[in-house]
Amino acid sequence: MFAFFDIEELNPAMPPTANSFSRYLPTDQQAKAWGWRLVHAGRQTVPPHSRYPSKGHPLDYLFDKDGRRTLDEFQIVFISRGSGTFESQKQAKTTVRAGEAILLFPGEWHHYQPATETGWSEYWVGFRGREADRIMRSFFSADTPICTVGQSDALIQHFDQILYWLQMTVPAKEQILASHMPLALAFLKSGALTKDSPQSKDGELVIQAKATMLANLETNTDLEALSQQLGVSYSRFRFAFKKQTGYAPRAFENIIKLNCARDLLLRERYSVGETANALGFSTVYYFSRAFKKHFGQSPQQWLRQHMD
Template sequence: MHVIPDKMKTYFRYLPYSDVDVLWQLYATTVGIVNIQKGEPYPFKADEQPPAYTCDWSTGRVLSEFQFVYITEGVGRFRSFQGDFTVSAGTVLLLVPGERHWYQPDKDTGWTEYWLGFNGECAEKWLERSFIERDNPLYHIGISQSVIALFEKAIHYAMQEPVCMQQMIASLVPQILARLQGSRKNIGKEKEYDSLLDQARSVFEKNIYVKFDVEAITKALNVNYHTLRDYFNEHTGLSPYQYFLQMKINKAKELLFQKDLSVKEVSFKLAFDNPYYFSRFFKKKTGVSPSKWNGAHVKNDLDLWSEENEP
């Protein structure tokens, strides 16, 4: 099944795989993104999904595969034999075969979820060796642009169907798992840097249409720039300035896709010095010029960034 979304807010596909794909010992089964608005029914498009994939709160679901489910907006609930948990934006569910589970967004908030299903001998060995933990399926990683980019790459491959699509999507699975392992911590026990990063992202979002102002940002966060820079470098691999610019590029993608503004208007709206610099910078970071951006490109991986000069 292949559903082309409205503004890339909903897309899902159940992926074909061959005996040869299985011999690779790791293959993808499904990939998608869905944006459930406040009050919308869930499961979404239940009549368009195979019954085995429908996660109804009244009955739950038992999969015959592994799945990552990443909640990037909203709040909801997750239930398994381990208990009943509140799930918030920044949480990844790592579901394993044979375990009944339930999850759904809160009707008052809705949520956005990405998912990637996979299977194979590699995944079974990861479970056997506790790289995937059956008894500890929740990971709180925050809003990670690098992880979002991996899910979006999987969606991009599923849409474009390149040669060796299965292997290209499957190669993203250990990358996501590695990021989960690196971010493992107990849910509800927030560390200081997580709070600082969340606050910084909020400040950046509020100032997305103005230039980067070190003094104003550090004042709003009540922290010196050296501390802020160290936290960002350690936990995102970027400086605050680089991260802020990436947020501007992501906002530019949204504005360009809506087609309400010209490239020049987007440039000035986001406080770039001039349209020429904006166009060069946009192409450098996305691989395509803003005039050719059509929303199908999903290359916003923060890992692709090179060092930039800071103000």
């Protein structure tokens, strides 16, 4: 792999330090076992009519004579200013604008560059790992490599945090760096859920339903009435809720109540009967049975264990 490698140090003719920094990391066995591994990260500003890519990158990261490049890792390239173009094995040449991110996939040839007239500012991270493979397969696709970022400021701050930790000398640094990647991808996923998308509409519906459940823990929510308030049929509501959470609405509400029950028992010092009544369970027996099924212990057993 690569030794530590700073573009700033190798190419002082590049733009000021505030805008340009990158580092390529050697392989770390503990980081590999973590499931996520940051391979490299950086930022740079490319002024209009400038050479691209800039000098100083390892040879494996340069475009070939045909203007293409194929990597063995994932990358996020976020354009914070300016515009340019991108094309890949599955994406015809298209315009990329500020506020958009490019997702690069292993084994997929690609090419991108800033527009001559505008240049651009970019942040990038390269990553791989067992968990990275799983998340990328589950939530992203090389068929749609351009992501609109809904939280651009937050993503930029997150990239800056990665670059900050790259410069630190601390124990478990590789794990700290690797653990930034799931949140970066969550920002990209958030941006993909536009207000007009079906997923976003379902997500908003479920958020409102959860809020209603949390605000009325002392009762059992009338789910059919709730679906009417939300403007959908009950079957549609139930389908969307289970798709978003993995639980049917009533089962999810019961889990909320059972989690709350632990606080009432331990911190508020409610009795088992008082807890069952406060959370709208019809009988103490039904509450105790549901509690044991969910936590593996009766309320009394759980409380004795956590009072010690």
